[in-house]
Amino acid sequence: MEPLPSVVLSEFELDALTELVNLGVSSAAFSLREMVREEVVLSVPKVTIVTREEAIKNLGEREATKLVGVHQNFEGDINGRALLIFPETKSIELVRAVVGGNLSLEDIFELEQEALAETGNVLLNGCLGTIANQLGRSLRISLPEVVYGEGHEFFKVTSPSQTGDRVLFIYINFAVRKRDLQGYIAMLLDMPSLMVLKQLIVSFIERTTGSASV
Amino acid sequence: MSRKVLIVDDSKLARMAVMRLLSELRSGWSTEEAANADQALASFKQSPPDFVLLDFNMPGKDGLALAEEFRSLNPAVSVAVISANHQVEVVNRARAAGAAFLPKPLTQKMLGDFLNAAHTSQVDN
Numbered sequence: 001m002e003p004l005p006s007v008v009l010s011e012f013e014l015d016a017l018t019e020l021v022n023l024g025v026s027s028a029a030f031s032l033r034e035m036v037r038e039e040v041v042l043s044v045p046k047v048t049i050v051t052r053e054e055a056i057k058n059l060g061e062r063e064a065t066k067l068v069g070v071h072q073n074f075e076g077d078i079n080g081r082a083l084l085i086f087p088e089t090k091s092i093e094l095v096r097a098v099v100g101g102n103l104s105l106e107d108i109f110e111l112e113q114e115a116l117a118e119t120g121n122v123l124l125n126g127c128l129g130t131i132a133n134q135l136g137r138s139l140r141i142s143l144p145e146v147v148y149g150e151g152h153e154f155f156k157v158t159s160p161s162q163t164g165d166r167v168l169f170i171y172i173n174f175a176v177r178k179r180d181l182q183g184y185i186a187m188l189l190d191m192p193s194l195m196v197l198k199q200l201i202v203s204f205i206e207r208t209t210g211s212a213s214v
Numbered sequence: 215m216s217r218k219v220l221i222v223d224d225s226k227l228a229r230m231a232v233m234r235l236l237s238e239l240r241s242g243w244s245t246e247e248a249a250n251a252d253q254a255l256a257s258f259k260q261s262p263p264d265f266v267l268l269d270f271n272m273p274g275k276d277g278l279a280l281a282e283e284f285r286s287l288n289p290a291v292s293v294a295v296i297s298a299n300h301q302v303e304v305v306n307r308a309r310a311a312g313a314a315f316l317p318k319p320l321t322q323k324m325l326g327d328f329l330n331a332a333h334t335s336q337v338d339n
């Protein structure tokens with residue numbers, strides 16, 4: 001049986017991580033709202049520790065259709081991958097919302113890759129940048145890459161033989177209701193990164209509350 | 215004069231951060247914490263606060279719905295919705311519910327400004 005997040009992180013550290021992710025995703029949602037000019041509704045972040053297989057399965061259960069994702073890897077004290085994922089059928093709608101409604105379908109198809117990459121870049125950088133700032137660490141963030149396909153295409157973070165098969169899996173649903181757009185932002189961290197993250201969270205708690213971890 | 219503040223947030227860390235700022239600004243005031251809407255409403259009815267500081271994004275009932283409920287129970291209570299989600303729609307809904315909007319991470323200055331303005335408005339009324 002896989003360990004619960006609370007085995008690796010105390011309940012309070014898990015609380016702090018969720019709050020940290022909330023700050024990051026809210027910043028990303030603000031950027032997306034500016035791009036699509038409609039409110040972006042967010043769920044409360046979920047943090048779990050699962051195997052890669054379970055993460056893929058989880059993704060498959062959420063979305064029965066084919067997916068499109070923009071992913072960016074991050075490196076530094078912690079390593080992982082951040083993803084913006086939504087059903088492939090919504091891809092054109094997202095691009096239309098971002099670039100404006102006056103373009104022809106042909107123009108939108110032409111712009112699709114670039115617009116998706118740029119949207120992902122703004123969102124994921126906003127999210128990761130906010131989290132890194134709060135942790136007092138810098139992260140190197142790769143260029144965005146657009147991927148179409150099934151869940152397993154999205155989760156090739158690092159070789160399982162190097163880092164073990166378990167990952168910290170964080171996800172948050174988002175929706176632009178007026179555009180019938182929904183998807184989610186996900187983050188994956190390998191287990192060695194989680195151990196470093198635990199120490200960074202302890203320092204974050206001390207800075208935020210002015211006292212040692214409870 | 216000692217006043218009472220109700221702090222509502224599903225995150226213990228966020229409640230502690232607010233408590234810290236509050237103790238620095240108003241050390242003699244009494245505080246009550248609630249981790250969800252049900253706890254918050256029970257506390258509000260049992261011992262009405264002068265100020266409520268509440269999170270927007272919580273499981274179950276969100277902070278805006280709760281702000282409206284608090285204001286209908288006691289229109290004189292000063293409510294602030296605290297959230298990292300500062301999209302204009304959220305800020306406007308908070309204001310429409312009669313609440314102030316304070317962005318997260320909360321600073322001492324922002325909280326102090328809210329308490330001063332709310333206190334003035336309570337005294338005037």
